[in-house]
Amino acid sequence: MAKHGALLFSYFFTTVILTMSFYMSKAIDEDRKVHIVYLGSLPDNKVYSPLSHHLGMLERVVDSKSYSAANFLTRSYKRSFSGFAANITDRERERLANMKEVVSVFPSTTFRPQTTRSWDFIGLDEKIQRNASIESDTIIGVIDSGIWPESESFRDDGFGPPPKKWKGACAGGKNFTCNKKIIGARFYGSSSESARDEGGHGTHTASTAAGNAVKDVSFYGLAQAAASTTDRRIxxxxxxxxxxxxxxxxxxxxxxxxxxxxxxxxxxxxxxxxxxxxxxxxxxxxxxxxxxxxxxxxxxxxxxxxxxxxxxxxxxxxxxxxxxxxxxxxxxxxxxxxxxx
The missing domain is CATH 3.50.30.30 (Glucose Oxidase; domain 1)
Known part of the structure; x- marks a missing residue:
């Protein structure tokens, strides 16, 4: 009887230990949050494989016994910078942060717009007095599809020389000329070898940010006198x-x-x-x-x-x-x- 009881206790104790181990392992796997691991700029090495590199780093830190590191990799960044997003625990985050090649590790965060009515949000009226002293000598850079120098928005009538703090250059390429309004330009990866706008988007955004006030201008596709009063959420x-x-x-x-x-x-x-x-x-x-x-x-x-x-x-x-x-x-x-x- 005593022997039977000992065997029963041994079985029960083993079952409890295994069950506890299972749930502890499961809890560890579930206590994960997506983090961005930023590694800086991409290496110059042409044979560099970002995915292999990122998986290798994860394999060195992942604690899970149930899943491989590949199960926790959610995104591998390989175009503008080197880095990856992964579903990791706090302990794994600390291990990654201590690696020499890691610049920073931070939680993935979802941001939402604070408003769809920007003017009301910052307390501006529809008609606002311009302040030339505040608006002068401000240089605005735009990275987009280019710019159309002949647009009325970029005429340089009445403009003086560029601000002394300007350190750039006009390198707009073929068929492109700067003026006192467009004080600098460069092109990157353009088949036309020019900063001249072929699609119109860059001209639009640049004129919105820093264009001249053009008399009798209209908005394509928007009803006159109604655009600014239309609710953004219908x-x-x-x-x-x-x-x-x-x-x-x-x-x-x-x-x-x-x-x-x-x-x-x-x-x-x-x-x-x-x-x-x-x-x-x-x-x-x-x-x-x-x-x-x-x-x-x-x-x-x-x-x-x-x-x-x-x-x-x-x-x-x-x-x-x-x-x-x-x-x-x-x-x-x-x-x-x-x-x-």
Missing amino acids: IDKVALGNGTTLVGASVNSFTLNGTSFPLIYGKDASSLCSESSARKCVDGCLDSDLVKGKIVLCDMAFGVDESYRSGALGSIFRVDWDDDSQIFALPATTLNNKSMM
Whole structure:
């Protein structure tokens, strides 16, 4: 009996130890956060393999017994600088930070805009007095597709010589001339061997940052006197029968006059397709008799064509993105999946 008890205790003790080891290992693997490991500039060595180098560094520090280092590498940077992003523990972060070739290790952070109304955010009115003394002798550099020197935005009438602090040069290449407004230029990797703008984007951004005020200028594609007052976030609201209001996104020119209408899910409005296809309101799936006079809930935004074809009164589309307001052919809006939980 004593021998049987000893064997039972030994089995139980071994099981507990193994279980504890498993959960401790699992906890270590789960206690990870994405960090950016910055290694500085790319080596001049042409045979250098960033991915191999970064994996090798991870293999030297990873504690996990369940997974290889490759499972924790999320991004390998190899164009503008050398570095990588990895899902690592605090101990692994310290080991990487102590490596000679590592410049810094810092957490990966998601930043969001503080506002979409910049002028209001910094307390500026739509009409603001210019201050020549503050705005003078300021040099603005722009890295973009180039610049068009002949633009009215860059005329140098009334400008004096460049500020004394200017240390650059005009090396704009072929068919390019600087002036007292455009005081310097360089081109990199241009097939035309010139800093002259071939696409228009660089000219646009440079004129926004440092261009002259041009009389009677207009904005392409924007209605006069309305552009600065247009809300950057265009929303639509879905009011449910239980009093809940969900905020969606769409450019909706329709009005339902606050009237309540029945709601039907795509999967319940089809006898022609599989449940998966019906939920997405795939073409040919919705039954006109079932959706007529109702608002259809679809799991994909591309179901708008089928909703319109089948005669639905309107549609609600479940999506994974935010703030993408689209124009639909019928009363409709998108709702982020998180807002529907």
